[in-house]
Amino acid sequence: MAQQIKARRRVQLSRDRVLHAAVALADDSGIESLSMRKLADELGVVPMALYKHVAHKEELLDGMIDVVVGEIDPPVTGTDWKSAVRQRILSARRALLRHPWASRVMESKTVPTPVVLEYMDSMIGMFRAGGFSVNLTHHVMHSIGSRVLGFTQELFNDSETARPEVQAIMLREMAAKYPYVMEIAGAASHEGESVVGAGCDDQFEFEFALDLLLDGFERLRRKQSTSIGT
Amino acid sequence: MAQQIKARRRVQLSRDRVLHAAVALADDSGIESLSMRKLADELGVVPMALYKHVAHKEELLDGMIDVVVGEIDPPVTGTDWKSAVRQRILSARRALLRHPWASRVMESKTVPTPVVLEYMDSMIGMFRAGGFSVNLTHHVMHSIGSRVLGFTQELFNDSETARPEVQAIMLREMAAKYPYVMEIAGAASHEGESVVGAGCDDQFEFEFALDLLLDGFERLRRKQSTSIGT
């Protein structure tokens, strides 16, 4: 009784409530008009209250991305790699269409969150399971590029490298959690001194995907009598 | 003499100088730390002086994009469509690598500038000249997607439609300046009431490109003994 009268000062804030409110707000007012102050307003709380649940706005954005990525369906099982990958990518697309700001926010990030890495890892796993070699999978992931989400480009940018020892520890951790990601990263960077990244030739990857598309175009051009090529 | 002593209060500002200074600043401090005030500083001028040359920050960003797009080489002539397109896209890529902020800024725009439209138009023209039908060209442009620049997706978003009469005039103007763009836009929207856009099935386009890639992947997977598929 007494408890009920004192009652919660609303529903009680939580990281999750903050994140979901932020996503909703961005969905219908646009990401550029999402401010800590408006978000706080929406939650019936003073701006600084949010900082008990997220360290700063950047972290809020990270969390929002994780919410979106969390909406992507897990891989379907019991089919060939192709339709499994296809369905997954279409599910990702649906999530991004629901939250049009998301791809832009992702593109502005340099370091992926664990949730994003997890998604990437399982995506890579689908190709590996489908019989793709490590190298081929690597190129193929680059080809898909923004189709897989939009952040493939510079997954590992080595600009903010920690001290080697720390890096080694992180590496071991990562290898445990994201085996497929590491497999690819490792294959690409055997000779380089930096353990991650830097071994991947961006230019090559770009042209690989470009030529894949151009070859496809040429094939279509040559038989332009199908319904699609009219 | 007297003129020389009075002398220019620096080199004299101009829209061009403003734009290029902005590009330079974004290039080496990042787009998110580019402010009107810092830009003014850089130019040895008070912030409000900039507003005599650009209406607001949005227009500054538009101008900056135009500068970047202006750096893309014109189409080479006297080859087959494929290598012409290839070289052009690689040139676009070089421009975007020089200005990493550009693709992100483009993605945040809903309406393309004339310079961008001009680029698109000439790109489309290359496919048409290469023997691609209007429809096929349309799909192919979508496939290339972010590879062509990053703003293909919703070139014509019909959210901010003007009154029909105005629209008709604009349409005629556009048809004169960007014939290839209009050809494609027209083909895609014959039945819809809105004259531009809305007649293009985004989902279809997405799957078209996706399948093109997946088919290419499958071909590669089946003969994984080449140097690339190891």
Next chain:
DNA sequence: AAGTGTAGGTGTACGTCGTACACTTGTCAA
């Protein structure tokens, strides 16, 4: 029942941002 540590919400304040608006100045045509 009284005390106390702590997680969660508050209030105030600062520096930065974009830009409205009123002003000065420097240049050139008449």
Next chain:
DNA sequence: TTGACAAGTGTACGACGTACACCTACACTT
């Protein structure tokens, strides 16, 4: 010489992210 007009200035305002000190209510011990 005048005076119009384009270019640069100065001041000011509201919105933003967030540091920092504070308060408050509950979960514990004792």
